[in-house]
Amino acid sequence: MMMGLIEPFLEFSFLRRALAGGIALALSAPPLGVFLVQRRLSLIGDALGHAILPGVALGAALFGLSLAAMSGGGLLAGLVVMLAAGLAARGGALREDASLAGFYLVSLALGVAIVSWGPAQLDLLELLFGSVLAVDDAALLLMAGTATVTLVSLAMIWRPLVIETFDAGFLRAQGGRGALWHLWFLALVVLNLVAAFQALGTLMAVGLMMLPAVAARFVSPTLSGQVVASVGIAVLAVLGGLIVSVRADVPTGPAIVLCAGALWLALLLAGPEASVLARSLRRPHLAR
Amino acid sequence: MTPPPLVLDNVTVAYARHPAVHHLSGRFAPGSMTAVVGPNGAGKTTFLRTLxxxxxxxxxxIDRGGLAPGAxxxxxxxxxxxxxxPLPCAEVAAMGMWAAAGPFRALSPAERARIEEALSAVGLRGFAAxxxxxxxxxxxxxxxxxxxxLQDAPVLLLDxxxxAIDSRTTADLLRVLRRWHGEGRTIVAVLHDLELVRAEFPDTLLLAREVIxxxxxxxxxxxxxxxxxxxxAEAWDETAEPCRQDEAPRRRAA
Known part of the structure; x- marks a missing residue:
């Protein structure tokens, strides 16, 4: 049994690379997801994920199917949409999520249009859902670099980010430059989605960010606990997803997201904190 | 601790041209303790948020006498x-140290002890975690x-x-308020309980979109x-004319 799980990784070097990259992403993306959940911006990941697509497609159409061209284009498009939505929310009457909904629908349509017009090897399904075979050394370095930058950044901006998330008005009143931390944080979200799109696809990259974060709510009652738990859940999902992907011949992105989804459902039902089981267990109440 | 006075000069705050409060002029003296009273929709919260x-x-x-934002x-x-x-109590209380600690610096043991003290002072001993x-x-x-x-600010604005707080908690928190007043801090608090205002607050600003x-x-x-x-009137009058008090100075200027 154990051998059956390890064997594919021993046999295929591309799987080992995907595993290393996946674990790197599992370390950095879910903590961002935890903050997105607390900021009530759970859907922003989807929006930014869609926003990356036209950038990736345009990069490929103009400069060929290289990692640098596609990632650079995706990063640029993601940052532009992030800033545009932020500005639209600040200047207009719409909330940020409403502006993002507008931007991402346009981005997705634009992305699909550019893909159909770009080079023939550009495969829409592969862009949306990823391919484990696409993880070459350069992509692996991008993932590892992203994880490093994200974790170091997060450690640095942890305090202002937590305060800004809990009580933005307080930080503003203290002259704490709330917008800076917010934009820094969103830039990390974009960076993680871009780093993940080759292996997971622009759509599925969001899954690795959000599902473990949502599931972590059922593991720990504190923010730091949830961040740690989300990483653990994501690492399990990557491991399980890669094995399922090889054994059942399912694309990697959906396989990993399905595993994360299964963990989420399991924890929702039987997690130690606020789950269906924890709520229904009638333990005698304490004397004081 | 002597904060500068807060001076308002003909301040108007409007939402979509309808004034939430208009033509407020006055002064909160250093160390004063003022209750802001008025009916719902009188612009009390808007007034504090502007202040x-x-x-x-x-x-x-509004002249804040050069007070730093965190003050x-x-x-x-x-x-x-x-x-x-999902935060523990100690971390929420610790946010009050932003002005001292900034975004990055770690808190010293002495500062951590002050967090415990502050929690005890408001009756939350043992609630840190x-x-x-x-x-x-x-x-x-x-x-x-x-x-x-923990913020240790010379000016306090309380909305x-x-x-929705019971009488014992109110009494405990009033004690904190009196201590601040005794230390010479300027206090401005929005309140509904007129009995409490008469008993505890030397000064009152009665607000109904304008100073009553x-x-x-x-x-x-x-x-x-x-x-x-x-x-x-609580309702917006969609056919309201531009405020006449604005025209007088404009004519004078012209």
């Missing part, structure tokens, strides 16, 4: 915060007072600090003034 700098007045000027402590209405947020989601409304308000204590009365509490809270404040 703290969160809203910009449409016209007029004004602001207590929002408790309902404005997400009380299910408790998630805020488990607090009652009164305990949560105590926690926000602990954050203000309905005693709403501003002065010593017994002179401000007369039956006649309170009646005038109640006459304030």
């Amino acid at each position: 703290v700098g969160e809203l910009q007045p449409e016209s007029g000027r 004004i402590g602001y207590l929002p209405q408790a309902a404005a915060l997400d009380r299910s947020f 408790r998630p805020i989601a488990t607090l009652s409304a009164g305990q949560f308000q105590r926690l926000l007072f602990a954050r203000l204590l 309905e600090p005693f709403t 009365a501003w002065g010593r509490t017994p002179e401000a809270l007369t039956a006649e003034n309170l009646f005038r404040a109640r006459l304030m």
